[in-house]
Amino acid sequence: MKDDIQNILISEQEIREKVTELGRQISEDYKGKNLMLVSVLKGSVVFMADLMRAITIPCQIDFMCVSSYGSSSKSSGVVKIVKDIDDHLGGKELLIVEDILDSGVTLEYISGVLRGKGANSIRIATLLDKPERRKANVTASYRGFIVPNEFVVGYGLDYNEQYRNLPYIGVLKPEVYGG
Ligand code: IMP
Ligand code: MG
DSSP: OGGGEEEEEEOHHHHHHHHHHHHHHHHHHTTTSOEEEEEEETTTHHHHHHHHHHOOSOEEEEEEEEEOOTTSSSOOSOOEEEEOOOSOOTTOEEEEEEEEESSSHHHHHHHHHHHTTTOSEEEEEEEEEOGGGOOSOOOOSEEEEEOOSSOEEBTTBOBTTBSTTOSSEEEEOGGGGTO
């Protein structure tokens, strides 16, 4: 698995420190509020697991599953809801937890779906942001790292459903995806 990685972009240590910082900020901002974290499967599951433990205020969690990529490293632009969340979000402050904000098409779509469910507010926390590739008008309120326009894997992010269990964020060797 490691042999397919060209270089480590963000180390375990750097991720840990950033997630702790994000958790502290979110806990401060949502103090006294009815916070609900919505994780977008599967890529954000590792970030979600760490972030929720870095949050020190009461919160609920739920999961959504969408697919937009198929097995290719390029976005198809097509988003499909595979698993939705509960409809009764009245009085809740939603924070969507994502692995990476790339074109933004996925998050724009998800935000739209969630907006119809009666939450007080909807914001986004993303571990990675690839602003160079943005197509949709989406911004994250919380963002871990800005990454260059390279295909990255690890810490939940996959290529062909592989590499999600790497503990760091790495750049895949182009020959792995035929680049
Ligand atoms: P968007 O709709 O283009 O913003 O795509 C968001 C989704 O694409 C993310 O949740 C990831 O699953 C996937 N994605 C985008 N860039 C990468 C990458 O560099 N590595 C792995 N997955 C990626
Ligand atoms: Mg994903």
